[in-house]
Amino acid sequence: MKYADRMGKLNASEIRELLKVTDRPEIISFAGGLPAAELFPIEQMAAACMTVLENDGEKALQYSTTEGLAPLRKWIAERENSRIGTKLTADNILITHGSQQALDLIGKLLINKDDVVLCESPTYLSALNVFKTFEGNILEVQTDEEGMIVSDLEQLLASTANVKLIYAIPTFQNPSGKTWSFERKKQILAIANRYDVAVIEDAPYEELRYSGEATPPMFSFPQSENVLRTGSFSKILCPGLRIGWIAADSKVIEKLVLIKQSTDLQSNTFAQRQIFQFIQDHAIDEHISRLIQVYRLRRDAAISAIETYFPKNIQYTHPKGGLFIWLELPESINTTDLLQKSLEQNVAFVSGESFYAEKPRYNTMRLNFSCMDEKRIEAGFKILGELISNELKDE
Numbered sequence: 001m002k003y004a005d006r007m008g009k010l011n012a013s014e015i016r017e018l019l020k021v022t023d024r025p026e027i028i029s030f031a032g033g034l035p036a037a038e039l040f041p042i043e044q045m046a047a048a049c050m051t052v053l054e055n056d057g058e059k060a061l062q063y064s065t066t067e068g069l070a071p072l073r074k075w076i077a078e079r080e081n082s083r084i085g086t087k088l089t090a091d092n093i094l095i096t097h098g099s100q101q102a103l104d105l106i107g108k109l110l111i112n113k114d115d116v117v118l119c120e121s122p123t124y125l126s127a128l129n130v131f132k133t134f135e136g137n138i139l140e141v142q143t144d145e146e147g148m149i150v151s152d153l154e155q156l157l158a159s160t161a162n163v164k165l166i167y168a169i170p171t172f173q174n175p176s177g178k179t180w181s182f183e184r185k186k187q188i189l190a191i192a193n194r195y196d197v198a199v200i201e202d203a204p205y206e207e208l209r210y211s212g213e214a215t216p217p218m219f220s221f222p223q224s225e226n227v228l229r230t231g232s233f234s235k236i237l238c239p240g241l242r243i244g245w246i247a248a249d250s251k252v253i254e255k256l257v258l259i260k261q262s263t264d265l266q267s268n269t270f271a272q273r274q275i276f277q278f279i280q281d282h283a284i285d286e287h288i289s290r291l292i293q294v295y296r297l298r299r300d301a302a303i304s305a306i307e308t309y310f311p312k313n314i315q316y317t318h319p320k321g322g323l324f325i326w327l328e329l330p331e332s333i334n335t336t337d338l339l340q341k342s343l344e345q346n347v348a349f350v351s352g353e354s355f356y357a358e359k360p361r362y363n364t365m366r367l368n369f370s371c372m373d374e375k376r377i378e379a380g381f382k383i384l385g386e387l388i389s390n391e392l393k394d395e
Contacts, residue, residue, distance in 0.1 A: 009132040009133075009135065028347045028376050028383075030369065032371070034370065034371040036291075039291060052273045052274055056273060059269070060270045063266065064272075066257050066261050067090075067095065073095060076247070077093050092250055092253060093253070094253050097244070100244070101242075102244050107133065110198055111165065113135040114135065114162065115134075115163075116136065116162050118157075118165070119141065120141060121140035121356060122355035123355060125355050131165075138358070139357065145178060146180060147185070148184070148188055150184070157191065157195045163197050164197065166199045168200065172322025176324070177324045179321070199226060207236050210292060212320040228247070231245050236284070236291070237278070298369045298370060298374060302369040303316075306385075310389075315327065324367065325366070326365075327366075332391075332392075334363065335349075335353075335364060336351045342383070345383050350366045352366060
């Protein structure tokens with residue numbers, strides 16, 4: 001069989017491969033970006049499921065429109081309007097199979113072979129795989145505590161041809177947990193507009209804030225026509241239903257609909273109706289508030305365990321929300337090698353090298369804190385701290 005050239009650029013997702021291991025109950029896993037399964041509203045979702053089948057069973061099990069369920073799209077638009085100050089209608093929303101498909105559709109819309117995509121360093125590894133699929137060239141923009149470094153972005157745009165897209169997760173970034181400042185968002189959007197480059201503002205974690213004040217997203221700024229915003233129910237409700245969305249100018253949505261029609265015709269009709277029924281029956285804000293209460297405790301437990309058990313000469317982020325903490329260890333430690341030793345003690349994490357588009361840093365690691373309770377967080381972090389300390393002793 002003769003495969004397409006693009007297959008040579010694709011690698012298996014390290015996280016997906018790790019999940020095959022972390023499915024074992026004895027594993028303390030800080031690897032995947034998994035929400036806490038014990039917080040899934042199972043009884044309410046079961047009731048929503050039965051209501052949908054009893055009241056709209058024929059419609060729920062039938063083909064539907066590519067754009068998605070109209071009442072759900074209207075609800076998403078109105079929620080965005082109330083949360084971030086936009087003026088969206090259902091025509092600005094396209095329902096997708098999770099925000100991962102949203103990235104894929106946008107890639108098909110914008111990226112030709114050898115076009116350039118600029119991303120944060122580090123960034124979400126599954127986004128990197130999407131852009132590789134379209135044979136785009138991915139360049140890293142260096143970051144600091146406030147987001148992409150303006151001078152580095154300017155230099156890349158001034159010196160690089162065919163830049164089509166800037167990809168960013170400005171709030172509670174995956175993998176770093178960092179959040180862009182308001183001023184940095186304004187600067188980056190102004191630069192993107194000056195060079196006529198589209199921006200993906202990926203926002204799957206935005207509502208999971210545990211401290212600090214939210215600042216408006218770039219999508220809500222004036223002159224944000226080139227910004228495409230992606231969202232998802234995966235982190236604020238449940239990921240198994242695979243329902244996300246793209247918010248964009250209605251003309252952009254029209255083109256994305258054409259692409260989606262050739263991809264999968266439509267997203268899961270039943271899942272959309274089930275989610276919409278849940279929204280009608282139960283206040284989703286109450287559910288998100290419960291998630292925040294639990295995840296805040298777990299984040300605090302993780303930070304406390306790092307301070308207690310890890311060597312003092314490491315650097316780590318203190319996220320104000322989201323699901324991840326990012327660590328930089330002394331350069332002598334290779335976290336891919338450390339992972340193998342950690343798995344032998346039934347603790348999993350993700351080594352950091354996969355999150356880089358160009359220049360991987362092998363002394364980095366991502367820790368997820370949402371999926372384990374406080375006791376397992378402390379136990380697992382204690383093991384990790386001891387392993388790191390032993391690595392440093394052996395130098």
